[in-house]
Amino acid sequence: MHKKVLVIAHGHPEFNKGGGEQAAYQFFQECLSQGDDAYFLARTAISPHGGAAFSTIKNEREILFHTTHDDFFLFSNIKTRHLWGDFADLLTQLSPEVIYCHHYFLLGIEMMKIIKQVLPNVKLVLTLHEYYAICHNSGLMVKTGKDKKLCFESGTRECNQCFPDKSPGDFFLRKQYIQQCFYWVDCFIAPSAFLRDRYIDWGVDCAKIHVVENGQPSVSVIPNVNVTDKQVRIAYIGQINPFKGIDVLLDALELLPEEAQQQLYIDIHGANFSSQESDFQHKISKQLKKLSHVVRMHGAYEPHELGRILDTINWVVVPSTWWENSPMVIQEALSHGKPVIVSDIGGMAEKIQHNVTGLHFRARSAVSLADTFMAILSDKSLQSKLVSNITKPLSLPESYQQINNSISI
Incomplete structure (x- = not known):
């Protein structure tokens, strides 16, 4: 069933070379291949022309959102909060049936609530690419001390030890705020079972989070390079x-x-x-x-x-x-x-x-x-x-189908 969709990412792979940006863009291209009326919205740091909130790249389906968030503790917009009005207008204009959001970093986590306020019937899917909501240390779940030890769980006091300038109460309120924004999400996608388990431990409803690997485009493989005795x-x-x-x-x-x-x-x-x-x-x-x-x-x-x-x-x-x-x-x-x-x-x-x-x-x-x-x-x-043991990883069409099955589409 063809549908109108919007894919949202925190960067366009034309300018940002990260894996999350690439995964989001490949999924957008798969939506087009499947016959969906698809649009791709990517946050950018590029200065807009004349102060516009949006511009296009390549074609009218690929839109740059000139915004950022100013509060890196809550992932919240402060100085650019007025742009949510422009964002709401864009949502109304596009009127997608499904929004696949691949991040909220640099976009503003309030985006989830805005989407549902403007389009209450839209299916909102959020793919979690790392542990930002759980960990204030760039989502790494790594201690900030000299040894940078691995962190096995979050907690208000544990997080305060990494960031003593923030009180345990600050971290309690941070978690509450992020979870309130996550409330609006219909379905979470975790590309690994490990990540899914971390978010369930943190508080995401296990019934709402599904493991679906990032799909891969089909490639033609040449014979493997021979291993010589020398190198x-x-x-x-x-x-x-x-x-x-x-x-x-x-x-x-x-x-x-x-x-x-x-x-x-x-x-x-x-x-x-x-x-x-x-x-x-x-x-x-x-x-x-x-x-x-x-x-x-x-x-x-x-x-x-x-x-x-x-x-x-x-x-x-x-x-x-x-x-x-x-x-x-x-x-x-x-x-x-x-x-x-x-x-x-x-x-x-x-x-x-x-x-x-x-x-x-x-x-x-x-x-x-x-x-x-x-x-x-x-x-x-x-x-x-x-x-000889390697099998093909999940393809883009297979990933597309599994994600849509998760949200009953």
């Missing part, structure tokens, strides 16, 4: 920041004996390195220089280049030091028949079966990752064994 090619693909584990990866490589290093070739493809804090940049740059015979830093890539990158490597490594939810690169690697080396926590451990579709190593442990590299080098047949 194994491994790629890191994704954002570069202190929680993605680049330092763990480089530390692990430094631990390897020179003979083992010579058998590895590591490609790093990622954006946002230059926007990180100087101490992090200095540490990584120093390690890259020391490991220049093993590692190459390629910088950012465009989505259409991903297939070519994956077709030239043997393994993908995802060494993140936080829980992750469902890194797009894991599904993309599996789509191309590549086994994945992952930290043994969160959505990463859920998506990759150890010794079946990839390998686990102890999260945050360079020693464990170095041991994993040695295991790969000592058994050159391991890659082909795991490749």
